[in-house]
Every structure is written in C-alpha cells, then in structure tokens.
Amino acid sequence: MRIISSKNKRALRSILSRNQSTDNTRVRNVQRIVDDVRQHGDSAVRKYARRFDKLRGPVELSFDEIRDGAKATPPAVRKAIREAARHIRRVSVKQIPQSWRTTVVPGVTIEQRVTPLDRVGCYVPGGRYPLPSSLLMTTIPAKVAGVSEILVACPNPAPAVLAAAMEAKVTRLFKMGGAHAIGAFAYGTKTVPAVDKIVGPGSAYVSAAKAYVAADCPIDFYAGPTEIVIVSRNGNPDWIASDLIAQAEHDPEARAILVTPNRPLATAVRTALTKQLKEHPAAIPSIDTHGVAIVTETVNEAIDLGNAISPEHAVTDTRAMANRLVKAGTVFVGPYAAQAAGDYATGSNHVLPTAGVARFRGGLSASDFVRVNSVQQLNQRGLRRLAPSIISLAHAEGLRAHASSVARRVV
Numbered sequence: 001m002r003i004i005s006s007k008n009k010r011a012l013r014s015i016l017s018r019n020q021s022t023d024n025t026r027v028r029n030v031q032r033i034v035d036d037v038r039q040h041g042d043s044a045v046r047k048y049a050r051r052f053d054k055l056r057g058p059v060e061l062s063f064d065e066i067r068d069g070a071k072a073t074p075p076a077v078r079k080a081i082r083e084a085a086r087h088i089r090r091v092s093v094k095q096i097p098q099s100w101r102t103t104v105v106p107g108v109t110i111e112q113r114v115t116p117l118d119r120v121g122c123y124v125p126g127g128r129y130p131l132p133s134s135l136l137m138t139t140i141p142a143k144v145a146g147v148s149e150i151l152v153a154c155p156n157p158a159p160a161v162l163a164a165a166m167e168a169k170v171t172r173l174f175k176m177g178g179a180h181a182i183g184a185f186a187y188g189t190k191t192v193p194a195v196d197k198i199v200g201p202g203s204a205y206v207s208a209a210k211a212y213v214a215a216d217c218p219i220d221f222y223a224g225p226t227e228i229v230i231v232s233r234n235g236n237p238d239w240i241a242s243d244l245i246a247q248a249e250h251d252p253e254a255r256a257i258l259v260t261p262n263r264p265l266a267t268a269v270r271t272a273l274t275k276q277l278k279e280h281p282a283a284i285p286s287i288d289t290h291g292v293a294i295v296t297e298t299v300n301e302a303i304d305l306g307n308a309i310s311p312e313h314a315v316t317d318t319r320a321m322a323n324r325l326v327k328a329g330t331v332f333v334g335p336y337a338a339q340a341a342g343d344y345a346t347g348s349n350h351v352l353p354t355a356g357v358a359r360f361r362g363g364l365s366a367s368d369f370v371r372v373n374s375v376q377q378l379n380q381r382g383l384r385r386l387a388p389s390i391i392s393l394a395h396a397e398g399l400r401a402h403a404s405s406v407a408r409r410v411v
C-alpha cells in the first residue's frame with residue numbers, strides 16, 4: 001500500500017476519477033450475446049451456458065434438485081443462513097414506502113399508492129466464490145415487498161446457494177450467468193420469462209449487460225468492483241488492515257483506501273497489511289494496485305475526501321464522523337463495526353452502488369421492488385376551487401386546450 005499526501009493533487013485526481021475505463025471489446029461481446037438471446041431465446045441461452053457456465057442438463061433446476069442439493073450444506077452454514085435471512089427480513093420490512101392519502105383542498109384528494117412488482121430477476125454470481133449471502137440479499141427484500149415471482153440466475157450454484165434459495169423461497173432458479181442470463185431476464189425466452197426488474201451484483205460482463213438492457217428492463221444500479229474507504233483518526237491498525245484486506249480479496253480491481261490525518265497510523269496500517277497479506281494472498285493484487293493511504297491535514301478534510309470518493313463501503317471511528325460522511329452506500333461506525341458483518345449478518349443489504357453512484361443513492365432495499373404512483377380524485381367543488389389557477393397557468397404556458405378542458409367543466 002502506498003501512502004500519499006492529500007496535497008498530491010495529481011494522485012487525488014486519479015483516485016477521484018475512479019479509473020472507470022470502458023472496454024470496447026467487452027461491450028461489443030456483451031451486446032452480441034444479449035442480441036443473440038433476444039433473437040434466438042432458449043437455444044442461445046443454452047449455447048452460452050454450455051460454453052461459459054459448463055452447463056450439463058436443463059437450464060432450470062427443479063424444486064427437488066434445489067432441496068436435495070441444499071442438504072449437502074453443513075448444519076452450521078444452514079443455521080447462519082437462517083439467522084442472516086431473519087435479520088434481512090427485519091430490516092426490509094422497515095424499508096417499504098408507505099401508502100398515504102391527503103386532502104389538498106376540499107374536493108381534491110391525492111393518494112400515494114405502493115404496489116409490488118410482479119416478477120423480478122435476481123443475479124447471484126457463481127464464479128470466484130459461492131455467494132449464498134448475495135442470494136439472500138437480493139431475494140428476501142423482494143419477497144418482503146410482496147413480489148409474487150422471484151427468479152434467480154446463478155451459474156454453478158453451490159449447495160450453500162441452494163440452501164439460501166430454499167430459505168428465501170425463490171420461485172425459480174436457473175443455472176446461467178453472464179450476459180446471456182441478463183438478456184434472458186430482460187427479454188424473456190420460452191423457458192425464462194421476462195422480468196420487471198433485474199437486480200444483483202456481477203462481473204464486468206454482467207454490469208455491461210445490465211447497462212445495455214436498462215432502456216428496456218429496469219436495473220438496480222451499476223455494481224462494479226468493490227470499494228472500501230476507512231476514515232480514521234486513531235483506529236486500531238490491525239483491525240483497519242483486516243477490513244481493507246476483506247474487501248481486497250473479492251477482486252484484483254477492488255479499491256481499499258484509508259484516509260487519515262494521522263501519518264503514524266497510515267504507516268502502522270501498512271505494516272499490518274504486510275503481515276496479514278501473507279495469510280490472505282488473494283488480496284495482494286488489489287492492495288498492490290489500488291491500495292492507498294491518504295494523509296490529510298485534518299479530520300474534516302478526511303471526511304470531505306470520503307464524501308468526494310463516494311464509496312460503496314465507508315468506515316468511521318465515531319457516530320459524529322458518520323453523520324457527516326453521507327455519500328456512501330453504507331457507513332460502519334466504531335471499532336467493532338467490522339465491514340464483513342454487513343456482508344453477512346446485520347440485516348443491512350450488501351448489494352451496494354460503486355463507482356461514485358453513492359453520490360445519489362444507497363444500497364438495494366425492499367423499496368426497489370415496489371412501484372410508487374399517485375391517484376388523484378377531484379369532485380366538482382374541488383375543480384371549481386382550482387380552476388382559476390389552472391386556467392391562468394395554462395394560458396401563461398400557451399396551452400389553451402389545457403385551459404379549455406377545465407373551463408368546459410366549470411361553466
């Protein structure tokens with residue numbers, strides 16, 4: 001891990017730019033695969049699933065196959081899945097927007113109506129690691145929101161993923177991944193029905209496919225390589241290093257950043273990293289390439305820099321610091337708020353925005369699985385009350401037919 005000063009504006013610009021370059025070859029390949037699935041349906045899905053996912057047999061797993069596969073999951077893991085699911089449900093219930101109704105003036109009633117989506121597609125990665133936690137994080141909020149059909153795409157689902165599917169009571173599970181899975185969810189095939197929304201993390205190919213279909217099928221958000229920014233004045237160097245490594249082991253492109261006004265702390269964390277990386281070599285490429293400690297002049301500057309980065313995960317020493325660090329997918333507070341706790345068991349969602357998207361939104365939640373619209377009801381008295389304003393504004397905008405449509409009703 002390199003240590004830089006916040007006065008090094010060139011280095012800071014590189015960090016803040018996020019280095020999100022577009023791989024044009026990847027984009028073209030993704031578009032070709034999605035277009036093929038859109039045109040040829042199941043035959044294209046099977047072709048790519050056999051090529052990339054090593055598919056054997058049907059694309060869809062039966063309920064009996066899911067149940068029997070889940071039995072291979074160790075009891076301790078099944079227990080952990082049940083506890084994590086329970087906590088996710090508890091949090092998700094609080095996230096659903098509420099319906100309400102109000103009278104603006106006598107005779108004019110406005111209602112906010114909240115209804116669940118009909119069918120969603122949840123993508124669960126199955127490449128470097130099996131991720132039963134990602135299945136829980138994508139499907140349980142949908143179930144709590146009232147979605148009636150919850151479809152899952154996961155290439156090569158491990159027994160723990162199948163156990164999570166049983167716990168979440170998913171509707172259907174398909175052994176497919178990558179761009180072909182996203183294309184199937186977006187446009188539908190004979191086997192895979194089109195969905196109302198696609199959610200979940202994935203590889204660069206999955207993210208590119210989600211971006212490509214987004215005009216036709218809504219997605220949650222861009223979810224690229226994982227990020228962590230730790231803003232600390234006097235934290236425990238060993239614990240800070242362990243949190244940085246925990247994120248770095250996900251992906252060679254993961255970004256692990258410490259921001260501190262305390263240069264001795266930055267040095268101590270670098271020393272701790274060197275020791276701990278011997279136990280966790282998978283994190284070395286990320287730490288070597290993207291790991292950095294930024295030394296600021298003050299704590300306030302460190303917090304401002306954390307907001308400027310707008311990371312997926314942020315970690316702070318105190319609640320006062322967290323109250324100011326608002327541009328992050330999720331914020332962990334205090335020395336015992338290990339970032340891995342949020343990945344698995346706190347109930348907060350670990351499907352979070354990356355690449356600066358946390359500037360304007362947080363992580364996946366039950367609110368992503370509902371539609372919120374308005375219902376407007378006016379009686380004669382109400383329309384008469386509003387008519388002068390409506391007609392005046394319509395004439396001011398040159399929309400005479402708008403004015404006429406109201407005037408005809410109140411003469």
